[in-house]
Amino acid sequence: MNHVTEPRTLRRMLVIEDDLALRGGIVRLARGFGGRVLEAGSVAEATALLAPPPDLIIADIRLPDGSAHAVFEETSRCWPRPILVAISGQASAAEAFALGQMGVRAYLPKPLSLADLAAAVHEARTQPPQLEPFITQTVGRAGLRQVSDRVGRVMLRQALALAGGSRSDAARLLDVSRQAVQQRLRGHANRSGSHEPVSDDRTVPS
Numbered sequence: 001m002n003h004v005t006e007p008r009t010l011r012r013m014l015v016i017e018d019d020l021a022l023r024g025g026i027v028r029l030a031r032g033f034g035g036r037v038l039e040a041g042s043v044a045e046a047t048a049l050l051a052p053p054p055d056l057i058i059a060d061i062r063l064p065d066g067s068a069h070a071v072f073e074e075t076s077r078c079w080p081r082p083i084l085v086a087i088s089g090q091a092s093a094a095e096a097f098a099l100g101q102m103g104v105r106a107y108l109p110k111p112l113s114l115a116d117l118a119a120a121v122h123e124a125r126t127q128p129p130q131l132e133p134f135i136t137q138t139v140g141r142a143g144l145r146q147v148s149d150r151v152g153r154v155m156l157r158q159a160l161a162l163a164g165g166s167r168s169d170a171a172r173l174l175d176v177s178r179q180a181v182q183q184r185l186r187g188h189a190n191r192s193g194s195h196e197p198v199s200d201d202r203t204v205p206s
Helices: 020-031 043-047 069-077 093-101 114-126 132-136 144-162 167-174 178-192
Strands: 012-016 036-040 056-060 083-088 104-109
Touching: 012 020, 012 043, 020 036, 020 056, 020 114, 043 069, 056 069, 056 114, 069 083, 069 093, 083 093, 083 114, 093 104, 104 114, 144 167, 144 178, 167 178
Parallel strands: 012 036, 012 056, 056 083, 083 104
Antiparallel strands: none
């Protein structure tokens, strides 16, 4: 197997920003990534656009009807999980930490540099997140087998969602054989009584 390095395809993107001028600039940038770009100016508008899940969400944290935290929390039920990028005029270390815990890959301050935003999206598409800070915190709180099984389940579910259910494509994304994917699916089915590690959460139609 070869190490997986391909960037994530961005077929559907969501830009959440109530400043129309800034939103227009972000939308123009996002269109350069090659997919369809949706726009929202509030939490309510954004939440209504999460099905099917976007591949990328760029959101201003403070919105007229609340915080983008609510949108990010809602994406925890989405499969595949989107890439999350946050922007804010009142960036703080505490908020950056909280967003990191929610899976946000980049947190950019205002005034926003579109060049910095493009670089952040590129890194999120092509580089895995730093796992060491999270993994080290599990020692003494969860067993190695438990953590390994959970990581495997999440990666398999994300790969299958990105691949539209194709086991061959999921295997390519995971850098394993198709037989390895089938074997893990059978293991999940035996433990849960189901055939696929899926639920009624938001998923991309196959």
